[in-house]
Amino acid sequence: MLNLFLLQALNGLQLGILLFLVAAGLTLIFGVMDLINLAHGALYMVGAYLAATFTALTDSFLLGLALALPATLAVGLVLELLVFRHLYGRDHLEQVLATFGLILILNEGVRIVWGSAPMSVPVPDFLSGSIPVVGTLMYPAYRLAIIAAGLVTALGLHLLVNHTRLGMLLRAGASNGPMVSALGVDIRRLFLAVFGLGAMLAGFAGAMVAPILSVDPGMGDSVLILTFVVIVIGGVGSVRGAFVAALLVGLADTLGRSFGPILLRSLMEPAAASQTGRTLAPMLIYILMAAVLFFRPAGLFPARGSR
Amino acid sequence: MSAGASLPVARIEAAPPRRPGARIALLLALVALALVPVLASGIGAPFLIVTATRILIFAIAALSLDLVLGYGAMVSFGHAAYVGLGAYAVAILSAHGIHDLLVQSAAALVVCALFALVTGAISLRTRGVYFIMITLAFGQMAFFFMVSLSAYGGDDGVSLDHRSRVLGARLIEGDVALFYLALGVLAVVFVALRLLVASRFGRVLRGIRENAVRMEAIGFPAFPYQLTAYVVAGAIAGLAGVLLANQAEFVSPAYMSWQRSGELIVMVVLGGMGTLVGAVAGAAALIAVEEGLAHFSEHWRLGLGLMLVLLVLLARGGIAGLTARLRGGRAA
Numbered sequence: 001m002l003n004l005f006l007l008q009a010l011n012g013l014q015l016g017i018l019l020f021l022v023a024a025g026l027t028l029i030f031g032v033m034d035l036i037n038l039a040h041g042a043l044y045m046v047g048a049y050l051a052a053t054f055t056a057l058t059d060s061f062l063l064g065l066a067l068a069l070p071a072t073l074a075v076g077l078v079l080e081l082l083v084f085r086h087l088y089g090r091d092h093l094e095q096v097l098a099t100f101g102l103i104l105i106l107n108e109g110v111r112i113v114w115g116s117a118p119m120s121v122p123v124p125d126f127l128s129g130s131i132p133v134v135g136t137l138m139y140p141a142y143r144l145a146i147i148a149a150g151l152v153t154a155l156g157l158h159l160l161v162n163h164t165r166l167g168m169l170l171r172a173g174a175s176n177g178p179m180v181s182a183l184g185v186d187i188r189r190l191f192l193a194v195f196g197l198g199a200m201l202a203g204f205a206g207a208m209v210a211p212i213l214s215v216d217p218g219m220g221d222s223v224l225i226l227t228f229v230v231i232v233i234g235g236v237g238s239v240r241g242a243f244v245a246a247l248l249v250g251l252a253d254t255l256g257r258s259f260g261p262i263l264l265r266s267l268m269e270p271a272a273a274s275q276t277g278r279t280l281a282p283m284l285i286y287i288l289m290a291a292v293l294f295f296r297p298a299g300l301f302p303a304r305g306s307r
Numbered sequence: 308m309s310a311g312a313s314l315p316v317a318r319i320e321a322a323p324p325r326r327p328g329a330r331i332a333l334l335l336a337l338v339a340l341a342l343v344p345v346l347a348s349g350i351g352a353p354f355l356i357v358t359a360t361r362i363l364i365f366a367i368a369a370l371s372l373d374l375v376l377g378y379g380a381m382v383s384f385g386h387a388a389y390v391g392l393g394a395y396a397v398a399i400l401s402a403h404g405i406h407d408l409l410v411q412s413a414a415a416l417v418v419c420a421l422f423a424l425v426t427g428a429i430s431l432r433t434r435g436v437y438f439i440m441i442t443l444a445f446g447q448m449a450f451f452f453m454v455s456l457s458a459y460g461g462d463d464g465v466s467l468d469h470r471s472r473v474l475g476a477r478l479i480e481g482d483v484a485l486f487y488l489a490l491g492v493l494a495v496v497f498v499a500l501r502l503l504v505a506s507r508f509g510r511v512l513r514g515i516r517e518n519a520v521r522m523e524a525i526g527f528p529a530f531p532y533q534l535t536a537y538v539v540a541g542a543i544a545g546l547a548g549v550l551l552a553n554q555a556e557f558v559s560p561a562y563m564s565w566q567r568s569g570e571l572i573v574m575v576v577l578g579g580m581g582t583l584v585g586a587v588a589g590a591a592a593l594i595a596v597e598e599g600l601a602h603f604s605e606h607w608r609l610g611l612g613l614m615l616v617l618l619v620l621l622a623r624g625g626i627a628g629l630t631a632r633l634r635g636g637r638a639a
Contacts, residue, residue, distance in 0.1 A: 106612075168594045
């Protein structure tokens with residue numbers, strides 16, 4: 001029972017880390033540019049497809065990953081120059097419409113280039129198999145690698161945001177954008193940098209999950225919604241909030257699905273408990289989000305001081 | 308600043324356009340719509356009746372969203388949930404042997420109004436981006452609830468044995484009869500909403516859209532008005548869901564996916580927000596474009612996506628500005 005709990009907690013942690021990678025960029029894009037970007041999940045999908053393609057071409061997952069990252073960055077920058085740049089400062093509704101259109105374009109584009117059938121990427125040899133974690137508990141090495149890579153990235157982001165000049169501008173932009181611009185910072189270059197960073201992080205997350213999930217044209221959509229939940233719980237514009245909320249959502253979702261029915265069984269009869277548990281578990285994170293917003297309408301770590 | 312701020316007030320006081328021909332034009336449009344089944348069978352294309360029925364049903368849903376989005380300035384990204392709940396009211400009651408359309412509609416209205424009341428009361432505590440995302444999350448919550456309801460098909464959805472009965476009679480078993488029912492509901496909803504937005508309630512709602520702080524200062528708190536609009540819109544969307552279930556004779560969680568909510572927003576904005584005729588036209592345009600593009604290529608979504616992006620990028624001042632210019636007014 002304890003092993004099962006630890007196993008599920010690790011799964012939750014891994015989901016949370018992935019959500020953080022996607023959410024970190026998106027929360028900055030929201031916070032700094034005040035842009036609601038529905039197409040962020042599509043960049044995650046593009047990252048996964050590029051990693052799958054390059055891995056197949058080079059026969060090496062690491063090379064594939066190394067090529068997929070700059071390629072996703074390039075896609076992100078091109079989209080910024082062509083579309084997003086013209087959406088800053090526009091009405092939220094227009095941003096929703098344009099990025100909704102972009103999702104349709106990217107999803108359908110992927111379908112045209114790579115086909116509708118899911119692609120699979122083999123787990124790299126040196127990370128295949130499981131290794132013992134605690135006692136008798138075995139955990140797949142690759143999933144541990146995802147957790148480690150995510151934590152290293154989170155640490156890097158923490159340093160970038162809190163201890164560099166760019167990070168200072170990011171934080172300043174998230175709390176008061178017009179003032180940063182008025183102080184003579186080239187806001188266009190800052191926006192481009194933020195967007196590129198966000199795109200690359202999302203692409204990185206997509207590339208990392210490619211070996212454990214099927215790579216298909218709808219994969220970005222489901223992640224997008226979870227990412228929104230993370231950002232809203234954490235507070236728009238706050239990387240720290242995104243980290244806490246991502247782990248919270250990852251753990252709540254994973255543990256709720258596996259232990260919800262077990263917990264309910266002590267309250268009601270087994271058949272009813274498993275039905276109720278199955279019904280409630282997928283709704284759990286949305287209930288969590290509603291609860292957080294009810295008590296703290298600007299999320300756990302609001303970045304904007306003025307609101 | 309003061310000059311800029313006085314513009315919206317002027318716009319509110321000007322009642323919705325009451326051009327002398329407007330009522331006649333609407334009547335003519337209604338008559339033209341009523342002739343669709345006759346013309347469709349006349350040119351040997353009865354499948355057009357099905358398409359037209361879908362247009363009418365989505366027009367009802369788009370009208371209800373327009374009340375929230377266009378008049379209430381609340382960008383709800385979960386409106387498809389209400390259409391889906393309405394459709395499931397039909398499916399679930401049918402599975403228990405209750406086939407009466409009136410009972411099903413009443414259930415749909417009650418369920419949707421309650422869901423809108425609870426989720427709206429929570430969502431309206433938030434503003435801007437947060438509102439968009441929390442309505443999206445509630446929509447997804449309803450979606451996953453239906454996916455996990457394995458007793459009613461779960462992810463795969465559930466087929467209806469037959470369409471609803473009206474007091475035991477098989478009135479809407481035929482496609483033409485269903486078309487006229489949808490047209491009737493659309494006409495009633497249209498007139499009701501027209502009266503609503505022209506009423507004192509509607510003027511307060513539009514005032515809150517333009518400047519919530521000022522309205523609050525003169526004694527109109529935003530919350531009860533916005534929540535009422537949200538609940539009314541949810542209930543009407545549920546009615547559209549009842550019709551949709553009967554049209555397809557099939558109900559699945561896909562009706563309430565977030566992409567559906569996005570399409571509803573597109574319909575309202577395409578036609579011009581805050582104009583009821585626009586919502587109907589937007590629904591017709593989107594369904595026609597979808598079915599038209601689907602006719603040419605399986606990759607029709609690519610075309611729709613390009614259209615949306617270009618529309619937003621090229622229309623200076625946004626779509627609202629474009630439609631305002633086309634109407635000869637000034638950009639919003």
